[in-house]
Amino acid sequence: MSRSATRMAQIRPFYVMALLARAKQLEAEGRSIIHMEVGEPDFDSPAPVVKAGQKALAEGLTHYTPAMGIPELREAIAGHYRRRYDVSVDPARVIVTPGSSGALQLAMGVMINPGDQVMMADPSYPCNRNFVSLVGGEVCLIPVGHESNYQLTAAAVEQHWNDDMRAVMVASPSNPTGTLVEKEELRRIHQVVRANGGTLIVDEIYQGLIYDEAGYTALELADDLIVINSFSKYFGMTGWRLGWMVAPEPLVDGIDKLAQNIFLSPPTPAQYAALEAFSEETVAILEERRLAFQARRDYLYPALSELGFNIRSTPKGAFYLYADCRGLTDDSYQFALDLLEQEGVAITPGRDFGDNHPEVHLRFAYTADIAVLREGVERIARFIAKRA
Ligand SMILES: Cc1ncc(COP(=O)(O)O)c(C=O)c1O
Structure with a gap:
């Protein structure tokens, strides 16, 4: 009989992968999906x-x-x-x-x-x-x-x-x-x-x-x-x-x-x-991309804050914003699932990152163009308005 080692019980699934799979499925059905869950640069290799x-x-x-x-x-x-x-x-x-x-x-x-x-x-x-x-x-x-x-x-x-x-x-x-x-x-x-x-x-x-x-x-x-x-x-x-x-x-x-x-x-x-x-040639390309990430952060940080997401510590690097969402929900996982189903925006629920109040946290990745992020923010605003 095939059985897993006991250590496997300690290894949690990466919940965002289930969300990503659902997002891909919706895309295959013709839905437009805004990806703000992806933890990798959208730029191709230099x-x-x-x-x-x-x-x-x-x-x-x-x-x-x-x-x-x-x-x-x-x-x-x-x-x-x-x-x-x-x-x-x-x-x-x-x-x-x-x-x-x-x-x-x-x-x-x-x-x-x-x-x-x-x-x-x-x-x-x-x-x-x-x-x-x-x-x-x-x-x-x-x-x-x-x-x-x-x-x-x-x-x-x-x-x-x-x-x-x-x-x-x-x-x-x-x-x-x-x-x-x-x-x-x-x-x-x-x-x-x-x-x-x-x-x-x-x-x-x-x-x-x-x-x-x-x-x-x-x-x-x-x-x-x-x-x-x-x-x-x-x-x-x-x-x-x-x-x-x-x-x-x-x-x-x-x-x-x-x-x-x-x-x-x-x-x-x-x-x-x-x-x-x-x-030098590659570094010039990478530095341009860094500025693009910075511009995205400078757009998304205030835009999400205006919607009621509380980003309580200025994010100074990487391409993530981690928001306290208790003003909007006390079940960030369900919030992320509903947002995906209803508005086609994929974000990562806090439960992927630990046990420290994950139910009131969400991660947004700015690994998409500002125009795409803007569309994402509009959809999230509509989603929140509908729930009110
Ligand atoms: C903090 C951190 N460490 C390590 C990794 C692993 O990345 P890689 O194996 O692609 O270098 C990641 C990937 O998202 C990460 O976010």
């Missing part, structure tokens, strides 16, 4: 990247590479940190992975023993919890609110530390809230984690997509923390499945061993394509 990928395929670069990635790309990533953040990173500490999802698996696999705990904010990106469960670890979810920009603070980390705590994970900018951890607060969090003998993991996969300030990398603070990053979001390469991590030197050999066993190598054509991701 042309220079695509061209480099095609060239790699044409040249037969389709075999395995070293498990930690081709040296040229590891060096290019180190160069990116040097140019953009003026921080020197040894390429030997850069590990190229199949998406940042691959990096997260490696990070948990190399550090977490059964029973170890990993602290993270609630709400937060749900898959991170499952990477912990997969290796027998336990997640310690800390409810966070607008007072702390929906992020962990050093005080919260100190307060919730216990003997089983092994690591603390923060994401800046965050999914689902688009909020940042200020550099000085991250420095304090790192100090608390280090003083307690743990490891700080910083998910920087939305790095580059920030709108009101210059941004920084946690690598400016120390080299005994893990940084996770990706070619998916800022670089617009979700389907190429390529990410990276920068790990403390003592963990690198273990990560290499694990990567050899789990992945053999990151996707080869994608690695050659990614060499173009840092070129």
Whole structure:
């Protein structure tokens, strides 16, 4: 008889996928659907990247590479940190992975023993919890609110530390809230984690997509923390499945061993394509896109607020708005389902991001053109008016 492992009970479905399936079904039936649920850029991969990928395929670069990635790309990533953040990173500490999802698996696999705990904010990106469960670890979810920009603070980390705590994970900018951890607060969090003998993991996969300030990398603070990053979001390469991590030197050999066993190598054509991701030509395209995202945020944030969605902390990055919707509903899941059925607008219910009042939260992704967002807002306004 086929039966699932007990750990599967802890892995929750990604509810938005059911919503997406229904949205696709409605589209197939001819309905017009506005997608504000999708967590990936609507822009295609930049042309220079695509061209480099095609060239790699044409040249037969389709075999395995070293498990930690081709040296040229590891060096290019180190160069990116040097140019953009003026921080020197040894390429030997850069590990190229199949998406940042691959990096997260490696990070948990190399550090977490059964029973170890990993602290993270609630709400937060749900898959991170499952990477912990997969290796027998336990997640310690800390409810966070607008007072702390929906992020962990050093005080919260100190307060919730216990003997089983092994690591603390923060994401800046965050999914689902688009909020940042200020550099000085991250420095304090790192100090608390280090003083307690743990490891700080910083998910920087939305790095580059920030709108009101210059941004920084946690690598400016120390080299005994893990940084996770990706070619998916800022670089617009979700389907190429390529990410990276920068790990403390003592963990690198273990990560290499694990990567050899789990992945053999990151996707080869994608690695050659990614060499173009840092070129001047590509960066010019990406910066234009960043400004387009910023303009969308600047439209959507006030437009949703006017409809009664309470976005309680200014979203400064990624492409998400996380709204408190208790003025409109106390069942955000049903609200999202009804909105899809009645007006053809897809959004993500709070229950995908944790247990911290998910029933009164919704995530809106601005991964569509402003004209499309405008139409979405009109439909949402009509939907709310009908319910009144
Ligand atoms: C916070 C966060 N981390 C990691 C990922 C994984 O992305 P990928 O595996 O495409 O790099 C996502 C994807 O949405 C995310 O939002």
